[in-house]
Amino acid sequence: MNGTDSSRGTSAAVAVAIVGTFLIVAALVGVMRRHTQAPAVDAVRIAERAKALAELREAEAVALSTPAWIDQGKGLVRLPITHAMELVLRGWENPATARSNLIARVEKATAAPPKAPEKPSEFE
Numbered sequence: 001m002n003g004t005d006s007s008r009g010t011s012a013a014v015a016v017a018i019v020g021t022f023l024i025v026a027a028l029v030g031v032m033r034r035h036t037q038a039p040a041v042d043a044v045r046i047a048e049r050a051k052a053l054a055e056l057r058e059a060e061a062v063a064l065s066t067p068a069w070i071d072q073g074k075g076l077v078r079l080p081i082t083h084a085m086e087l088v089l090r091g092w093e094n095p096a097t098a099r100s101n102l103i104a105r106v107e108k109a110t111a112a113p114p115k116a117p118e119k120p121s122e123f124e
Contacts, residue, residue, distance in 0.1 A: 063078065064080065064081065065080055066078075066080070067079050067080065067083070071109075074108060074109055074111075075105075075108065075109075076109060
């Protein structure tokens, strides 16, 4: 029976050594993964895009809520939506007059700029 007890003890020791080796390797893999993990590829780009989106939304909020000149020469003005709606309602009390004013404003806003002077010939 001594041979059987010693072989059981030996096989138990080998089993414990194998399990211990696997646990050590698993722990080393975990440590290496933690120390060698690279940051996300697009982490910087994500931050840039979030910042740009916040700036864009802020600029849009200012543009929607404050009046400003778009083209002072043509008389184009940016108005808050509520104020523009009030002006439209007041202007369309007489539809015929409002339509003629609208057509005149569109023609003024989309008028082609004057033709550039022709370059004189080098022989003149």
